[in-house]
Amino acid sequence: MSANLDNFDFAASGRRVFALEAEALAVVAARVDAAFAAACRTMLACRGRVVCTGMGKSGHVARKIAATLASTGTPAFYMHPGEAAHGDLGMVTDADVVLALSYSGESDELLLLLPALRRQGNPVIAMTGRPGSTLAREADHHLDVAVPVEACPLQLAPTSSTTASLAMGDALAVSLLEARGFTADDFARSHPAGALGRRLLLRIADVMHVGDAVPRVPPSATLSEALVEMGRKRLGMTAVADADGRLLGLYTDGDLRRSLNDASIDLRTTRIDVVMSRGPKTITADALASEAAQLMEAHKIHGLLVTDGDGRLVGALNIHDLLLARVV
The missing domain is CATH 3.40.50.10490 (Glucose-6-phosphate isomerase like protein; domain 1)
Structure with missing residues (x-):
């Protein structure tokens, strides 16, 4: 050598x-x-x-x-x-x-x-x-x-x-x-622990918050009541739903920052349905978790509400849930 x-x-x-x-x-x-x-x-x-x-x-x-x-x-x-x-x-x-x-x-x-x-x-x-x-x-x-x-x-x-x-x-x-x-779905079934398997097999139902863990208030709630609900549930948002559970709107941390800059808004008396965002982006429980990641990225949002076919609120998730599930 x-x-x-x-x-x-x-x-x-x-x-x-x-x-x-x-x-x-x-x-x-x-x-x-x-x-x-x-x-x-x-x-x-x-x-x-x-x-x-x-x-x-x-x-x-x-x-x-x-x-x-x-x-x-x-x-x-x-x-x-x-x-x-x-x-x-x-x-x-x-x-x-x-x-x-x-x-x-x-x-x-x-x-x-x-x-x-x-x-x-x-x-x-x-x-x-x-x-x-x-x-x-x-x-x-x-x-x-x-x-x-x-x-x-x-x-x-x-x-x-x-x-x-x-x-x-x-x-x-x-x-x-x-x-x-x-197909890619067939491949994912033999690779459930891999990144591809998670993207192709994990559903919204597997990662979303349900029941009492979902932040929600009625449309008559005050803004301060909505903020208390957001603080308890720690998802950076709250849904606004009627007595039948139908989704009416969404209020987020971003909405709060805009509300604080509006002198006409009183946190103690302003109703949430006055300041909420109507027609928020939603997803169904049977959708892939990867679809939620794509939706969040496309619309520059950090959370999604989950609804059923009748528009009733059934769950919620945010980007941290997807990170914990290693979807993103």
Whole structure:
């Protein structure tokens, strides 16, 4: 190893890797043909799961492909081929499809599994860099991920080849996703703890204040009574509703600042229906919480009242509720 690294051009070395791997992806993309389509149809028809397996670096890639498939509507898991030969093969049912990765196509651990998979009737899809390899020949479908050159200058560390295998796995997952009509809502259901899941699954009903926690006063209340209600409920606003619960208006902290600048307004005697904002922005309880965030941002407001189909007040929320729910 060179002792003098002062003049080494790290950026140029990094750019060379990107260029070589981009070239490799272009070469492999040109081979996405009828064999790829046949593999997709086999996976789409699978009544069980797609079992992804591989050794070494191919195993790491297989594990990632399994995760991508599972999160995009294709049930899948990773199986270590070494452990499979010592009992874990029992995880594979006759309804499963096996996706086996080996760049050489000659990994002993994978080849050892083929007779058992054949006896059980599992379709095998091989992903290799050698179409003439044992694994490629024995598989029902072969995906050729051979690359012109590895990005590693020693041609030892799998680099371009693993990138190509990852891309092929993504191509399989996305093609299956599109064929199934998999939607953002479907994705969210398998990612409930993630930011996307919260945006697509969390409803206003899940975050709004209800019952006595909703600030409200009748139209006959004085402004000072409305301010007491706002102070108790701590949402920076109060709804004005009639005896049947129908929303009439809204009074906010911003309205209070404007009232204080109006000499004609007496906090003790002025009725709230004189100074309230009529026709406030509202939202329904079944709307997505993300819709509330968009509405607040669009209209530069910090709170919303929740009404039902008859215009009755059923809840309230503000921007802090959305922040606590990690919607924004």
